[in-house]
Amino acid sequence: MLGVLGDLVEDIVVWVDGPLRHGTDSDARVFRRRGGSAANVAAFAAGQGPARFLGCVGDDPAGHALAAELAGHGVDVRVAHAGRTGSIVVLIDEAGERTMLPDRGAATLLAPVPDGWLDGLTHLHVPAYSFDGEPVGTAAVDALRRVRAAGGTTSLDASSTGMLERFGRERFLALATELAPTLLFANRDESAFLGLLVDGRPGPERARLAATTVVTKSGAEATTIDVPGEAPFGVPVPPVREVRDLTGAGDAFAAGFLAAFLDGLSAGLPDGGGLREAAARGHRCAARVLASPGASCPPD
Numbered sequence: 001m002l003g004v005l006g007d008l009v010e011d012i013v014v015w016v017d018g019p020l021r022h023g024t025d026s027d028a029r030v031f032r033r034r035g036g037s038a039a040n041v042a043a044f045a046a047g048q049g050p051a052r053f054l055g056c057v058g059d060d061p062a063g064h065a066l067a068a069e070l071a072g073h074g075v076d077v078r079v080a081h082a083g084r085t086g087s088i089v090v091l092i093d094e095a096g097e098r099t100m101l102p103d104r105g106a107a108t109l110l111a112p113v114p115d116g117w118l119d120g121l122t123h124l125h126v127p128a129y130s131f132d133g134e135p136v137g138t139a140a141v142d143a144l145r146r147v148r149a150a151g152g153t154t155s156l157d158a159s160s161t162g163m164l165e166r167f168g169r170e171r172f173l174a175l176a177t178e179l180a181p182t183l184l185f186a187n188r189d190e191s192a193f194l195g196l197l198v199d200g201r202p203g204p205e206r207a208r209l210a211a212t213t214v215v216t217k218s219g220a221e222a223t224t225i226d227v228p229g230e231a232p233f234g235v236p237v238p239p240v241r242e243v244r245d246l247t248g249a250g251d252a253f254a255a256g257f258l259a260a261f262l263d264g265l266s267a268g269l270p271d272g273g274g275l276r277e278a279a280a281r282g283h284r285c286a287a288r289v290l291a292s293p294g295a296s297c298p299p300d
Contacts, residue, residue, distance in 0.1 A: 233276075
C-alpha cells in the first residue's frame with residue numbers, strides 16, 4: 001500500500017481574468033477545493049491502487065469535512081486533530097501559473113505517527129513541505145526511517161523553490177542524503193536549485209544522492225529520469241489540449257508514477273524500462289487536472 005504523509009488543507013483557488021489591479025477590484029472566479037500536496041497525491045493514487053493519507057487537521061468543521069472528502073475518494077484517512085485547519089490562497093494567472101499564499105495551520109502539528117498508521121505500507125511518499133515546521137518535520141523523518149527499516153521504499157517531492165529557500169538548500173540536501181529515498185521528484189527549477197539536474201545534465205550535487213533516482217519534470221517538455229549509475233533519459237510529455245490551472249499537476253504526476261511503480265511496472269528499474277512506463281502514467285494522470293480549478297479533475 002502507498003502511504004502519503006503531509007498536508008490536508010483547504011485551497012481557495014482564484015482564477016484571475018486579466019492582470020491584477022493594485023488598490024482596486026480585479027475580475028476573478030473563486031473556487032474552494034480540498035488541497036495539500038500530500039492529500040492530492042493520495043486522492044489521485046487511490047483510483048489506481050490502495051492509498052493511505054497520514055496527517056493532522058483541526059478539530060473543526062473544515063478539518064472534518066476535508067477528511068471526509070478525502071475518504072470519499074477511497075483513501076484510507078488517518079488524521080490527528082489539533083489547532084485549526086490550514087488553508088492556501090492560490091492565485092492562477094491567465095497562463096495557468098500559480099502564486100500561493102499558504103497558512104498551513106494544523107498540518108504542521110502532526111506528532112510521531114502511531115505504529116498502526118504505518119502497518120501494511122510498502123512505500124511512503126513525503127512532500128518536502130512536511131519538513132518545514134515542527135513537530136511534523138520530526139514526525140516525517142521518523143516515519144520515513146521506520147518504513148525503510150521495515151523493508152519498504154520511499155520517495156520525496158522537492159515541493160517548491162520558495163519552500164527550499166526557506167528551509168535551506170544545504171539542509172535539504174543533507175537530509176535527503178541521510179534518508180536516501182528510492183525516488184526524488186522535482187520540477188526543473190527545483191532540480192536546478194538543488195544542483196541535481198542543470199540544463200539536462202547531472203548537476204554538482206547529484207553524486208550526494210547516489211542511491212536515489214531523480215525524476216525531473218519540465219512542463220510540456222520531456223521528463224528526465226536520472227537512475228544512479230546510468231545516463232539520464234527523457235520521457236516525452238503528450239500534448240494537452242487545454243491548460244488553465246497547474247495546481248495539483250505535479251501531485252497527480254507523482255500519484256500516477258508511484259501507482260505504476262507499486263504495480264510492479266518498474267520491476268526493471270536498473271534499465272529504466274519500468275520507469276518509462278511509470279512516467280508515462282504520471283503524464284496521463286497530470287493531464288487530467290490541467291483544465292479544472294485546483295487539484296481536481298473534470299467528470300469522466
